[in-house]
Amino acid sequence: MPKELIRLVDCCMAFDGEVVLNNINLYINDSKFLTLLGPSGCGKTTTLRIIGGFVKPTSGSVLFDGVRINDVPPHKRQVNTVFQRYALFPHLDVYDNIAFGLRIAKLPEKEIASRVGEMLRLVGMTGFEERRIDSLSGGQMQRIAIARALVNRPKVLLLDEPLGALDLRLRKDMQNELKRIQQQLGITFIYVTHDQEEALTMSDTVVVMDKGVIQQIGTPEEIYNEPKNAFVADFIGESNILDGIMIDDRVVEIFGRRFPCVDTGFEKREPVDVVIRPEDIDIVPSENGQLSGTVTSVTFKGVHYDIIVDFRGFKWLIQTTDCHPVGAAVGMRFNPEDIHIMKRSEYSGMFGDYSSYSAEYDEIGDAEAAEGEEETAYEE
Amino acid sequence: MRNRLLSGPYLVWMALFTLIPLVIVLYYALTDSATGSFTLSNLAALHNYFPIFLRSVWLAVVSSMICLLLGYPVAWRIAQARPSRQRFLYMLVMLPMCISFLLRTLAWVSLLEDTGIINNLIRALGLRPLPLIRNSGAVVLGMVYNYLPYMIMPLYTVIMKIDRRLVEAAQDLGCDGRRVFLKVTLPLSVPGIVSGITMVFVPAVSTFYISQKLGGPGTALIGDVIESQFKAAYNPNLGAAMSLFLMVLVLACIAVMNKFTGEDERVATV
Structure with a gap:
């Protein structure tokens, strides 16, 4: 039975009357890797700062080991943070940076030396003790920041977009490294990111947030395979989101046609959102397809092609390893278990087809994410 | 090439009004006032004025320290305020500088003199008037009052630039407010402290007006003596020698300051 470590109860946060967090309820078990995932401005960093003690929630409670810690200042919490950037x-060298927390705790220099050495080994930076901070690369600074936080042996490590400033390759390496460190030390990580792939790769639990509200909490598989609403489906991976009507248990109507599916528990004739992932769609000769359409664009992505297929004005994104030329008539097939039914939500209709798809889609998304670094709210 | 041309006017200015006067000062300092021939006697005569040099440096150091102690909390407080408020507070600090330096010092005279506003008030209360003027204390007061903005300016600039996240990082690592200040804010504001002290010390050590108006007969500063060599004693050669020595003294002080803070200054520009 995993032990609960942190719990947020009805946490609300408002800055100058603007609601940043709305009724956040969340618990975090000991030794788990939990990720707060969402677009910039969704409230994920504010949630992290509440746990770190840098801001106090406007209302609600923060519990640590069952004790309310709303009024405990950051320096008295058993939590350490790896900050954005x-x-x-800058006025201390690598060794003194890592030793900072231990010196504040007035540990004997001998123990400090051994613990700093141990940390440098853990992050693979042995030999950098005397180096100045401004002589380190981004990846090295990242490792030192992690070592500086972990050397205090916190119960919880908070990480605020720690890999945001690193290039893709280094980011992948550090993801594995962080996961390894977390498992090796067996402490709780709370990780903030806007990168859905990062979240899926590393986490035990993913918390998807938008507009200050938790949209879904689940394992990476649950979040990807069973998104709760159109926002989650769109934010995590690529999705074709269609309007549908639930005819009966296990039968859904899309474009006036009935499809077998595996979902149950909806009202009869309830309007629903239907998600079909692009990789779950098979392309077949058009006469064999459940639906058929015309290819309007093909983009080579390395492992697969992104193919846009127009079906009565709805642009489907299909990922396939076979190339189909633009203008070809193709058929689409999907299995009942590939059709995922969601309740209607405020996000219904906001994300639909891929009519605005362009080859630069991913790059634009990344650039936005990098620039739109979440505004950090400081306590006045 | 273009950039070099752009600095042309300033170079001409420097040559005309800094370099040439320096050469003239040097020439006067090394020549005899009567015959105009080369001599070291002006420099040799400086040792008579050693106590005055010492007093000037001492009062300038005291003033710089008081400015630092008064100015740091002010600069810190302004840097913590909301941006719109920061501009207003900063303007308040700068405001006295809009009034003539001479007027401000004269205002202190009428406040402090034996028949001045403060002593008149004290007398009205039936107490004995205080010796507020014509002593070193009044001179230091005048220096602190006049040069405090020069301390606050660089301190404010440096403190404002300290990354807020560093403060949070220190809190996160177990620092309470006092230790955040001692371990992070203070070390990172060293460059501001150095330039603040320099900006107060240099004008304070060479001032003459403040000591003339607020100081007494025994508190003449080196600036006063230099002035009198040119205007009263008609010995510009000795005055030039004094100026030269003062300049060397100031440069030496700045060099020492930069020496033991050079390391940090480099850090703080990260």
């Missing part, structure tokens, strides 16, 4: 002390 590292926040290493």
Whole structure:
């Protein structure tokens, strides 16, 4: 039975009357890797800062080991943070940066030396003790920031978009590294990111947030395979989101046609959102397809092609390893278990087909995410 | 090439009004006032004025320290305020500088003199008037009052630039407010402290007006003596020698300051 470590109860946060967090309820078990995932401005960093103690929620409680800690200042919490852009002390060298927390705790220098050495080994930075912070690369600063936080042996490590400033390759390496460190030390990680792939790769639990509200909590598989609403389906991976009507248990009507599916528990004739992932659609000769349409665009992505198929004005995104030329008539097939039914939500209709798809889609998304670094709210 | 041309006017200015006067000062300092021939006697005569040099440096150091102690909390407080408020507070600090330096010092005279506003008030209360003027204390007061903005300006600029996340990182690592200040804010504001002290010390060590108006007969500063060599004693050669020595003294002080803070200054520009 996993032990609960942190719980947020009805946490609300407002800055100058603007609601940033709305009734956040969340618990975090000991030794787990939990990720707060969402677009910039969704409230994920604010949630992290509440746990770190840098801001107090406007209302609601923060519990640590069952004790309310709303009024405990950051320096008295058993929590350490890896900050966005590292926040290493420029006036201290690598060794003194890592030793900072231990010196504040007045540990004997001998123990400090051994623990700093141990941390440098853990993050693979042995030999950098004397180096100045401004002589380190981004990836090295990242490791030092992690070592500086972990050397205090916190019960919980908070990580605020720690890999945001690194290039893709380094980011992948650090993802594995972080996961390894978390498992090796067996402490709780709370990780904030806008990168859905990062979240799926590393987490035990993913919390998807938008507009200050938790949209879904689940394992990476649950979040990907069973998104709760159109926002989650769109934010995590690629999705074709269609309007549908639930005819009966296991039967859904899309474009006036009935399809077998595996979902139950909806009202009869309830309007629903239907998600079909692009990789779950098979392309077949058009006469064999459940639906058929015309290819309007093909983009080579390396592992697969992104193919846009127009079916009566709805642009489907299909990922396939076979190339189909633009203008070809193709048929589409999907299995009942590939059709995922969601309740209607405020997000219904906001994300639909891929009519605005362009080859630069991913790059634009990334650039936005990098620039739109979440506004950090400081306590006045 | 273009950039070099752009700095042309300034170079001409420097040559005309800094370099040439320096050469003239050097020439006067090394020549005899009567014969105009080369001599070291002006420099040799400086040792008579050693106590005055010492007093000037001492009062300038005291003033710089008081400015630092008064100015740091002010600069810190302004840097913590909301941006719109920061501009207003900063303007308040700068406001006295809009009034003539001479007027401000004269205002202190009428406040402090034996028949001045403060002593008149004290007398009205039936107490004995205080010796507020014509002593070193009044001179230091005048220096602190006049040069405090020069301390606050660089301190404010440096403190404002300290990354807020570093403060949070220190809190996160177990620092309470006092230790955040001692371990992070203070070390990172060293460049501001150095330039603040320099900007107060240099004008304070060479001032003459403040000591003339607020100081007494025994508190003449080196600036006063230099002035009198040119205007009263008609010995510009000795005055030039004094100026030269003062300049060397100031440069030496700045060099020492930069020496033991050079390391940090480099850090703070990250």
